[in-house]
Amino acid sequence: MAAMLDLDQLRTFVAICDAGSFTRAAETVHKTQSAVSMQMRRLEERIGKPIFGRDGRSAKLTEEGERLLGYARRLIRLSDETVAAFDDEELSGRVRLGTPDDYADRFLPEILARFSRSNPRVEVTVVCEPTLQLVECLRAGSLDLAIVTSFKDTSTAEVVRQEPLLWVVSNQHRLEEEDVLPLALGRDTCCWRKGAIEALAATGRKNRLLYASNNSTALAAAVLAGLAISVLPESALRPGMRVLGEAEGLPRLAPCEIGLMRAPGRPSTALVEALAEHIVSSLDNLSMRIAAE
Structure with missing residues (x-):
């Protein structure tokens, strides 16, 4: 295979795998569905193997597609880390995140992985407590951001996910x-x-x-x-x-409503907002995966 791989095509490929369909992936990467399909045809031409099912629009991977996915994730991660290493304006410092332990088990692996790839110089401190204790920690200023179960005592929470x-x-x-x-x-x-x-x-x-x-x-x-x-x-x-x-x-x-709460009475920082954005994106990806199952 003489042709070099295109990182943009690989990002689209990973988006399709994560979203479970070409249509949802197109929204994620901000491209038309036809552009996404064209990218995947060109990617298949580059590697010389089919990576998706024969119907052409299915998100079901072939055996070769499964092999490619692991390489694609590693290449994208390395690219992001390389760019971040030479970005003098990248975020640094420490952010304190709270979450109940049941959310930590389900949500934190993807959230922390995504955030760390984009912000390798940031230290994330995680505190696992029930929602009421997290609210008290936010009010006391010992946390910057928390993932909470939304109910009347968390009226200032921004609801970011609802599920049965x-x-x-x-x-x-x-x-x-x-x-x-x-x-x-x-x-x-x-x-x-x-x-x-x-x-x-x-x-x-x-x-x-x-x-x-x-x-x-x-x-x-x-x-x-x-x-x-x-x-x-x-x-x-x-x-x-x-x-x-x-x-x-x-x-x-x-239904269960999951919200984000920031420390009250203090202006939010770029670091807190960057983490909040990654949390919302990770929960959106979770919704897509559940819908695709």
Whole structure:
């Protein structure tokens, strides 16, 4: 292969893989769909192999496409790091980010990876606490930015994502058939716990709280062990879990709203806004991946 690879084509290729379709990728890279398709045809010509399915517009990768994806990500990352290394005006310093631990598990890997590639000189300090504690940290000035569950006490939060809140149980057990539902929920300050208990009370469904924790891993362990039913946002579902709904006698829950909060009473900085932008972009990518599944 004598021809050199085009980084712009590789960026478009990665965008298609992340978004799950040519149409959504076109919006991400700010190109027309026909321009995206043309770029992919030229990329296939450069490597001499088909990288997408035979229908031409499918985002399903061939075996060669899967191989190319790993190289494409590495080349783009190296390019971004190289440019950043010689950018005298790039951001530097420290930013303090707060998040509940269940969001940390799902969202932080992509957020931190994206942010670090663009801002390699920035130190990110992450604090994992429940939303109410994060709000207090913001007010005290010990955090710059926080990902929070949005409810009445977080009225200043900018809602950046909404997804269904679901009842979940082990797919090996049928706890929903018990007369008294065994529950694993957050501590008494958790708004998901309050909403779940109120919804069950409204339907007259008997229940008992067996496990209470602010740690999402502990709650998931109780569910997967077949000990209890819990509530989780759609993106937090794990292998081995089964979703329960009205067909099983469980009431519909209000959706989960995820927001961004900045420290009140202080002007935001370029560093904080750069991190906020990466958080929003990462959550948008998550929405696209879920929609494509």
